[in-house]
Amino acid sequence: MKKAVFLDRDGVINEVLSSRVKFVNKPSQFYLLEGVGEAISLLNLAHIPTFIVTNQGGVGLGFMKESALHNVHKKMIAELAKYGAHIEDIAYCPHKPTAGCVCRKPEAQMLIDLASAHNIDLSGSIMVGDREPDIEAGKKAGCKTVLIGDESDNFAQANIVFPHLLAAVPWILEELH
Template sequence: MKKAVFLDRDGVLNEVLSDRVKFVNKPEQLYLLEGAAEAVAEINKEGYEVFVVTNQGGVGLGFLKEKELIKIHDRLQELVNEIGGHFKEIAYCPHKPKAGCECRKPNAGMLTDLAKRHDIDLRNSVMVGDHERDIEAGIKAGCKTIFIGAEETKADFQATSLMEATEIIKKILR
């Protein structure tokens, strides 16, 4: 079984609720956070598969078409590829926030599904997120967790950015 790194999208890889963009509803509204693409490339170099797991309730609420979301994710992959990184897969929950599905974080459905399909050892993998729901999903899946931000958290580790989290990932997955 393989070790993997699961990343939330908004607030970990790209800007959200910033001066430039409120929500990412079109590919041209996708702005990577400083060092995010480099961090993914660094994790890849260490030999770990990287997955994105993101709640995209805007699809279920009708603010965003699934076709457009796929274009956004293609753009995300493209920007990360330019730096030499790549995602094994980008998984998303398109359901409304209160739909009660298993895939929406804080539930672990996206992580457990990816683990089954890609032979991932969740106990030796890491979930990185900037909301407590990301951390809860990681805990439920049995992963080690890293919180990006300064707020209080249940996460195993805390960092200020994905690049800083990468150093932690390298230490705990060795």
Template sequence: MNSAVFLDRDGVINEVLTNRVKFVNQPKDFYFLPGVPEAIKQLNRYFDFIFVVTNQGGVGLGFMKESQLIQIHEHMVKELAKFGAIIHDVAFCPHKPKAGCECRKPGSKMLIDLSRKYHVNLENSYMVGDTDTDIQAGKKAGTKTFFLGENDPLADAVFPDLLSASQWIIQDVQAHLK
């Protein structure tokens, strides 16, 4: 079975609610957070797959069309590839925040669907997010969970950014290989 790292998008990979950008509704609004391409490139060396799993209620609320969201994700993947960093697949929930769908985090459907599609062992995988719903989704799916920010009591570990989290994840993987 394969291993994977599941990454939330907004606040983990790219800026959101910053001085430069409020929401990412088109590719020109997409700015990587510091160290993200390097972190993903490092994770690519140790994991079979790197996935993005993201709630994108702006589609359901009418702020953008699903085709625009797909263009943003294509832009993200293409820009990361310039650094040698690979995202293997992107799953998103386009529904309104209170639609009650199964795919929206804290539900684990996006992670489970990707794990089935790519034959991923969730127990040997990691979920990295910046909200409690990301951590809950990872826990429900059976991954180890890493919170980016100040504190999350449910998370297995807390880090300030993806680069520092990725370094710890790699050390954890190496420890289990010995």
């Protein structure tokens, strides 16, 4: 079985709640965060499968259609390709935040499903997120966890905290090799 990296999308890959965009409901609102293309490219060069796991409650709440979400992901893939970076697969929860579904983080179902589909060893893998539900989902799946933010945000007690994804890559590479 392979080890992998699971990345939250909003706040780890792209801007959210910034001066340019509040939520990403259409491709024109998608802005790749600085260093993300380089970071994912480094993971790819190390042959580490890299996945996205993202809550997208805006679909369930009616702020966007699922087809618009797919278009946002197409833009993300195109933006990452400019850096020679790629994502193996994307899992998303389209349900309302209050739906009580098993796929919405902090539940681990998206990670479990991707691991099953791609022969991934969750206990040897890493979940990277910017919020407590991301870290909780990673822990429930049996992964090590990285919080993107600062120590004061580490309520879920991630294994380690970095200010952005590119800063986390050396630690991730060391942990996965």
